[in-house]
Amino acid sequence: MEEIHVTSCPLNCWDVCGLKVTVRDGKVAKVDGDETHPITQGKICARGRMLKERANSSERLLYPLKKVNGQFVRISWEQALDEVADKLREIKDRYGTTAVLHSHDYANNGLLKNLDKRFFNCYGGVTELTGSLCWGAGIEAQTWDFGNSYSHAPEDIQNSRHVVIWGRNVARTNMHLFQHLLAAKKRGTKIIVIDPLFQQTAQIADMYVSVKPGMDAFLAMGIMKEMLRLGLEDRVFIARHTVGFSDVEAMLENITMEKMEQLTEVDRSVMTELAMIYGNRPTATYLGLGMQRYANGGNTIRWIDALVAISGNVGIPGGGANFGNLQVGQCFDIAALALPKRKTASRTFTMMKQAEGILQAANPEIKMIIVTCGNPLTQVPNTNLVKKAFQSVDTVVVFEQFMTDTAALADYVLPVTTVFEEEDVYYSSMYHAYVNYGPKLVKPPGEAKSDLWIWAELAKRLGFAADFAYTREEFLKMGLKPLQRHGITLERLKKEKHLLLPVQPVPWSDYRFQTPSGKYEFTSALAQRKGMNGKLQIMYPAESEIANPLLAKKYPYRLLTIHPLRSNHSQHYHLVESIQSLKIEVSKDVAEDKGLAEGDKARVFNDRGELIGTVKILAKAHPKTINIDEGQWAKFGGSVNVLTSDRESDNRYGSTLYDCLVNIEKAEND
Ligand SMILES: Nc1nc2c(c(=O)[nH]1)N[C@H]1C(S)=C(S)[C@@H](COP(=O)(O)OP(=O)(O)OC[C@H]3O[C@@H](n4cnc5c(=O)[nH]c(N)nc54)[C@H](O)[C@@H]3O)O[C@H]1N2
Ligand SMILES: Nc1nc2c(c(=O)[nH]1)N[C@H]1C(S)=C(S)[C@@H](COP(=O)(O)OP(=O)(O)OC[C@H]3O[C@@H](n4cnc5c(=O)[nH]c(N)nc54)[C@H](O)[C@@H]3O)O[C@H]1N2
Ligand code: SF4
Ligand SMILES: [Mo]
Numbered sequence: 001m002e003e004i005h006v007t008s009c010p011l012n013c014w015d016v017c018g019l020k021v022t023v024r025d026g027k028v029a030k031v032d033g034d035e036t037h038p039i040t041q042g043k044i045c046a047r048g049r050m051l052k053e054r055a056n057s058s059e060r061l062l063y064p065l066k067k068v069n070g071q072f073v074r075i076s077w078e079q080a081l082d083e084v085a086d087k088l089r090e091i092k093d094r095y096g097t098t099a100v101l102h103s104h105d106y107a108n109n110g111l112l113k114n115l116d117k118r119f120f121n122c123y124g125g126v127t128e129l130t131g132s133l134c135w136g137a138g139i140e141a142q143t144w145d146f147g148n149s150y151s152h153a154p155e156d157i158q159n160s161r162h163v164v165i166w167g168r169n170v171a172r173t174n175m176h177l178f179q180h181l182l183a184a185k186k187r188g189t190k191i192i193v194i195d196p197l198f199q200q201t202a203q204i205a206d207m208y209v210s211v212k213p214g215m216d217a218f219l220a221m222g223i224m225k226e227m228l229r230l231g232l233e234d235r236v237f238i239a240r241h242t243v244g245f246s247d248v249e250a251m252l253e254n255i256t257m258e259k260m261e262q263l264t265e266v267d268r269s270v271m272t273e274l275a276m277i278y279g280n281r282p283t284a285t286y287l288g289l290g291m292q293r294y295a296n297g298g299n300t301i302r303w304i305d306a307l308v309a310i311s312g313n314v315g316i317p318g319g320g321a322n323f324g325n326l327q328v329g330q331c332f333d334i335a336a337l338a339l340p341k342r343k344t345a346s347r348t349f350t351m352m353k354q355a356e357g358i359l360q361a362a363n364p365e366i367k368m369i370i371v372t373c374g375n376p377l378t379q380v381p382n383t384n385l386v387k388k389a390f391q392s393v394d395t396v397v398v399f400e401q402f403m404t405d406t407a408a409l410a411d412y413v414l415p416v417t418t419v420f421e422e423e424d425v426y427y428s429s430m431y432h433a434y435v436n437y438g439p440k441l442v443k444p445p446g447e448a449k450s451d452l453w454i455w456a457e458l459a460k461r462l463g464f465a466a467d468f469a470y471t472r473e474e475f476l477k478m479g480l481k482p483l484q485r486h487g488i489t490l491e492r493l494k495k496e497k498h499l500l501l502p503v504q505p506v507p508w509s510d511y512r513f514q515t516p517s518g519k520y521e522f523t524s525a526l527a528q529r530k531g532m533n534g535k536l537q538i539m540y541p542a543e544s545e546i547a548n549p550l551l552a553k554k555y556p557y558r559l560l561t562i563h564p565l566r567s568n569h570s571q572h573y574h575l576v577e578s579i580q581s582l583k584i585e586v587s588k589d590v591a592e593d594k595g596l597a598e599g600d601k602a603r604v605f606n607d608r609g610e611l612i613g614t615v616k617i618l619a620k621a622h623p624k625t626i627n628i629d630e631g632q633w634a635k636f637g638g639s640v641n642v643l644t645s646d647r648e649s650d651n652r653y654g655s656t657l658y659d660c661l662v663n664i665e666k667a668e669n670d
Pocket of ligand 3: 009010011013014015016017044045046047048049175568
């Protein structure tokens with residue numbers, strides 16, 4: 001029997017595609033795009049198609065596992081749940097609930113994945129992770145500037161005269177924006193790409209700017225200085241809707257164009273041209289996550305926001321400083337699902353510094369880690385420290401679909417369902433504002449269970465069964481409740497498969513900003529309330545010639561660790577043979593300096609660790625730049641995070657994954 005169903009891609013991605021899944025004899029036989037989805041229109045990427053392989057793989061975890069004398073042995077669910085619950089009870093009695101750490105990330109965009117928080121809050125409140133490896137620095141920066149991080153609707157790009165793609169690898173990571181760019185280009189819209197690596201998106205650009213990694217704030221400043229010199233700024237917007245502009249002017253007066261050319265390695269003429277582009281409204285800016293993963297990352301995003309603001313591109317069709325689109329997630333009642341008021345104790349570590357947090361925790365020490373929707377051993381910076389920290393804890397419990405590097409370290413591994421094996425609704429606060437319905441299409445293999453089932457079973461054993469005595473449908477309705485008055489219900493969603501959420505297609509068009517002053521804040525009151533300098537600043541990456549010349553002498557090359565093409569983070573490597581090795585991409589000058597040829601084995605190293613891989617020479621990349629894609633498994637060459645730093649960004653909410661100096665040398669071919 002064959003049936004075709006419409007559902008959603010659950011992967012952590014800009015696009016949240018509508019999928020069309022063929023089910024044959026109770027198994028997923030094919031994953032295609034849903035042509036009726038207004039944004040994604042039937043086009044999906046290989047990662048989405050591979051959800052079939054993820055579901056059907058012979059490597060799926062099928063039974064609960066317990067480590068005994070260093071080896072995993074199969075145990076029953078009854079035993080697994082009883083033992084984990086007993087430990088949770090004992091920890092609560094002896095040390096307090098914050099002796100448990102919940103380590104997680106955003107592996108699945110399902111609404112019901114928020115029920116993990118409900119479990120931990122009802123348990124009493126555990127040590128939670130704050131900030132984000134992904135976009136934390138930029139979200140906080142936009143919150144200081146606008147009061148929130150909102151993007152324009154995808155179709156609004158039709159109103160843009162120019163589109164600036166700033167540090168976003170669109171063709172690889174955001175394929176439907178790439179489709180829009182191709183269409184915009186046909187209409188005559190000018191496309192500008194600012195990126196130290198010349199990627200596929202740059203190939204279609206009318207103008208490509210290669211910037212020195214981590215120095216984008218100086219580029220934005222150079223453009224602004226030229227804009228003010230040429231009188232291209234929007235004085236009406238600045239006067240009516242902003243505060244702190246005189247601080248910006250003062251800052252720009254004190255820095256010369258020559259200095260900015262030198263810092264960015266971008267010619268002044270390019271800055272002048274960009275000033276004219278920004279002045280010739282509307283210009284849309286699509287910021288990626290690239291330039292905010294530095295120690296100065298929040299400040300960088302703030303300078304780019306400031307450029308968008310002074311050029312009058314805020315709140316107008318075709319404009320925008322498009323970074324996150326938090327208005328999407330804000331449509332749902334997450335608190336009704338998570339019950340934050342139920343916790344009576346709390347402690348936080350930042351996502352970046354979870355390893356240090358674990359190793360240094362006192363009163364109470366961390367006695368147990370529960371990992372869900374995340375693979376910290378490959379994805380969190382400073383892998384060697386993460387490994388040490390996780391190994392130091394008595395009990396590590398991992399809910400997983402596969403035996404990842406993190407699962408391999410665990411004491412208990414609990415097998416969970418994949419997307420087509422459970423019902424949920426999916427959305428992402430990164431790009432478009434459609435919510436997609438995802439029905440349960442097939443039975444899970446072996447004894448795999450949903451995360452929700454596990455939480456409910458543990459809750460029963462810990463005395464708060466009532467908090468989980470709801471059906472999936474009831475939980476979904478809880479989360480969707482605020483949407484009812486907009487006519488968005490679970491029933492309609494089931495019928496129509498995707499619905500547009502009530503968000504603003506052109507944010508800030510009413511100029512009512514969510515900042516303390518109600519205006520766009522060049523100088524942030526919120527930052528000042530948090531005890532930080534609210535002014536825009538001159539800041540450098542932490543691992544740079546300027547900030548740390550000694551380190552730069554020892555490790556003269558900048559390492560980027562961008563997202564892989566064929567895998568969503570670590571989720572596909574084990575399923576695609578051709579990517580099961582470590583590729584080291586180097587700019588031409590690095591290859592020349594070090595006598596490296598294409599295909600050579602090389603060793604990349606710094607004080608935190610080392611990796612060995614195969615050299616690929618990049619035809620066009622900023623000098624002194626190396627890239628190793630993130631997400632690789634230990635058995636296929638190792639995660640690049642053995643090299644990255646766990647330092648937090650300037651505003652403390654983001655990572656500094658791309659702020660990393662290394663050296664490279666030829667390794668012996670084996
Ligand atoms: N194929 C694929 N797609 C994905 C994902 C995936 O793993 N694989 N992951 C999804 C997720 S979770 C996310 S967060 C998004 C991320 O989407 P992107 O923001 O596109 O992510 P990155 O891979 O970090 O690429 C950022 C770009 O910034 C550039 N860059 C690095 N440093 C700098 C700098 O200092 N200045 C400037 N101007 N540019 C810089 C890099 O060269 C790269 O081209 O992608 C999503 N889509
Ligand atoms: N060096 C470097 N490091 C990075 C990045 C980078 O660009 N460079 N990118 C960062 C970014 S943007 C992000 S978002 C993070 C992502 O970090 P993670 O979210 O930790 O990365 P994933 O590889 O997606 O791992 C998620 C794990 O969750 C499992 N999983 C999937 N669905 C479910 C589910 O429904 N339930 C449970 N229990 N498990 C599930 C998968 O099998 C997978 O092993 O990585 C960050 N790390
Ligand atoms: S990974 Fe992203 S682009 Fe690919 S199918 Fe899923 S949502 Fe679409
Ligand atoms: Mo991310």
